[in-house]
Amino acid sequence: MKTSTNIIGVLVAVGLAVGGFFPGYYYYKTAFDMRTVKVKGLAEKDVVSDLAIWNIRFQAADNNLAMAKKHIEQQEKTIKKFLSDAGFNEDEIIVQGLTMQDAYADAYRDKSSISARYTLNQALTIRSTQVDLISRLYPQIGDLVSQGVSFNTYGNGVSYLFTRLNEVKPQMLKEATQNARQAADEFAKNSQSKVGKIRSASQGVFSILPREEVPEQTERDQINKKIRVVSTVEYYLE
Numbered sequence: 464m465k466t467s468t469n470i471i472g473v474l475v476a477v478g479l480a481v482g483g484f485f486p487g488y489y490y491y492k493t494a495f496d497m498r499t500v501k502v503k504g505l506a507e508k509d510v511v512s513d514l515a516i517w518n519i520r521f522q523a524a525d526n527n528l529a530m531a532k533k534h535i536e537q538q539e540k541t542i543k544k545f546l547s548d549a550g551f552n553e554d555e556i557i558v559q560g561l562t563m564q565d566a567y568a569d570a571y572r573d574k575s576s577i578s579a580r581y582t583l584n585q586a587l588t589i590r591s592t593q594v595d596l597i598s599r600l601y602p603q604i605g606d607l608v609s610q611g612v613s614f615n616t617y618g619n620g621v622s623y624l625f626t627r628l629n630e631v632k633p634q635m636l637k638e639a640t641q642n643a644r645q646a647a648d649e650f651a652k653n654s655q656s657k658v659g660k661i662r663s664a665s666q667g668v669f670s671i672l673p674r675e676e677v678p679e680q681t682e683r684d685q686i687n688k689k690i691r692v693v694s695t696v697e698y699y700l701e
Contacts, residue, residue, distance in 0.1 A: 499662055500650050501697040504643025506635040509674055512623035512686045515597040517589040519604065520615040524579035528563075535561070535583045538612045542587055545607055549600050551589060559586035584615055597621055598686055622683040625671060631690060636666055639694035647698045659699035667693040 519542060523534035539558070546556055564582040566572060591597060601621050608614070644658070651658045673680065674687040682688060 498656075498700045499697050500647050500658070500700055501695065502643045502646040502650065504639040504641065504646065504694045504696065506639035506642065506692050506694075508631055508635055508690045510625050510627075510631070510688050510690055512594050512625050512688065514590070514592055514624040514626050515594045516622045516624065517591075517597050517601065518586060518618055518620060519589070520584065520586045520618045522582060522584045522613055522615045524582045524613075526580045528581045531579075531581045531583050534611075535585050539585060539587070541607060541610050541612055545604075546587075546589065546600075550593065550596055551591060555589055555591045555593075557588040557590060559588060561585050586618070594623060594686060598623075620684075623686045623688075624683070625688055625690075628669060628671070628690070632669065632692075635669075635690065635692050636694065639666075639692050640664075640696060643694055643696040644698075647696070651700060654700070656700040659701045662697040662699055664697070665695045667695060 521535070521538050521542065523531045523538065525531035525534065543556060547553070562584045564584075566577045566580050566582070567574065589597065598621075604614075647658045650656075670691045671682055672689045672691060673682045673685045674689045675685070677685070
């Protein structure tokens with residue numbers, strides 16, 4: 464009986480010791496984990512667009528559908544010549560589908576107020592890496608009005624794109640991480656600590672922004688852009 468009592472006593476003691484160890488260990492680990500610093504590292508890079516998309520929309524209106532078609536075809540030839548003379552290759556010029564509007568198709572419209580029954584709309588898209596050429600030529604497109612081109616004001620414009628983001632990502636992430644480490648070192652210095660290993664890290668999202676903030680202009684309206692990434696890194700403090 465005495466032996467059984469002793470065994471029970473030992474088991475209880477072990478249980479209490481184990482029960483006390485794990486809460487204590489958990490508290491130690493939690494306290495250790497709390498000795499961290501979370502910092503952000505910023506990296507920015509100025510880039511120049513390497514691709515431009517230029518939409519040119521034009522139209523022709525006439526009471527005779529055949530004449531409207533003839534006018535739209537002549538405008539297309541005029542614009543294509545303007546582009547080819549400037550230096551664009553044929554494969555950089557994409558002809559979009561032709562659309563037609565018949566004013567008589569609107570049963571509620573007053574037919575006496577219609578000056579031209581048929582309106583044809585056509586578009587050309589220039590997709591080119593000759594970004595500087597498009598930038599110089601775009602303001603001159605209005606000169607074609609004197610040659611009989613009737614532009615549709617809706618949908619015209621140039622979008623400037625930067626397509627080599629993957630090429631600059633590694634170096635920018637490196638710079639952002641280095642800047643984060645500098646911020647952590649400064650914090651540790653002020654708190655009389657030492658920066659240890661990385662506990663967690665998040666590279667953040669890459670943003671392509673206009674280099675200059677211009678009213679009523681988006682990033683795609685500008686050739687010159689700025690890429691930004693903010694990395695968040697959490698370090699242990701020793």
